[in-house]
Amino acid sequence: MTAPLPTLQEARRALDSDETSSLELVSNSLDRAESIGSRLNLFLGTRDEAAMTAAEASDARRAAGEVRSPLDGIPVAIKDNMVQAGEPTTCASRILEGFISPYTSTVVERLEAAGAVIIGRTNMDEFAMGSSTEHSISGPAHNPWNPERSTGGSSGGSAGAVSAGIVPGALGSDTGGSVRQPASFSGVVGLKPTYGRVSRWGLVAYASSLDQIGVFARSAADAAWLLEAISGHDPLDSTSLPEPAPHCSEALDGNLSGLVIGLPREYFVEEGVDSRVLARVREAVGELERAGAKLRDVSLPHTDSAIATYYLIATAEASSNLARFDGVRYGHRAEGAHDLTDMYRRTRSEGFGAEVKRRILLGT
Amino acid sequence: MAHITREEVERVAALARLSLTDEEAERMADELDRILEFVQVLEQVDTEDVEPTSHVMPLRTPLREDRAAESLDPELALANAPAREGTAFVVPKVIEAEEEG
16 A cells, blocks of 8 residues: 655645656555545545546646646545535435536635645535534544544544545535544644635535535645635625635744734633643643743633534524425435425435434424 | 424424434434523523624625626536426426425
């Protein structure tokens, strides 16, 4: 089996010095996706031919001195809830079996415009509802650090793919922690951008007020490159922030003087937090202070209302958003229905998993 | 606080166009009770002087010029259809009788 892939920064250096080629990186990535990726059940599908073609095109661009961006030629993966024209999107659900998207999500368009090579779609909790990647029609994803353990979720496949060195970067989606939590479980960097920073056009919606596409990488610098490639206003997403996105890479000089960081006391409690986690966070606080940041004790007094708030908003929006899956225009359609309403009920009852049904009912 | 009844579960399921087995319906009654508990939690919060929030960012609905533009090609739109006829999706007939829910 091929060695783990380099980081985004390392890959860029190796490409620019001709130590490697996009063809080699992408071919290694696909190889690892097939070997370790299969064993850990991290992928729902790969697009080998299209990826190799894109890699060749990238190498040709590099030879002609026309590198498009730092990501040009580098393999990445996307969670299976971001559409791409001509490719399947399943959201790890039976109800989207056979669906081939007629259009491409903005984030995928931007990644491809940057020259990144999308090698495949990663495993997830069905319709992003879950925190373990166990609620998938394809079965659970396994943690590269210990296959008996969960990758976390719902973007567990993407987190695992980066953690296992299959790709240096991947996209996930985060509604109630689904990028941040699996990043933590899988030992990689995970970032959920501020709502509105990244376009949701082409992201299969779960809770529209909360959904954001986020990034997985092996360093903050790598995460910054990915975020920059996909961020910014999109006229196709009315919740997209109108201001241009900042160049966050430029801020990563290690100097944090002037930065004030709040530590909400409601989170630093003995019960509910593992003492080892608390210790690590305190170490990180020390590092931040040494880098020049000022840490302040603050309060988020409504913290204990967060779960209730999340459940009410997310499930209600999920109920509305998943109403479109009815067997009429795409995906699974139940057989033997005696009228339209019967067709809807059978299709949805057959097509949705238990957790999805639960959340739809709670939100209805 | 009243517990969700089996009838209410069935009614919610009908609204959501879902069919539940007896076992699922039993379990859902407890789940729906939890949602009511969440509502109670939020009712404890004093929102007397809080303005309703429709968005966390100061966004205004972006408008565009009222100009016709290209939209999705009908062939692409129909490409995944389980059943189609011309430029229409074909579905089972709608029944005459009015349905509860």
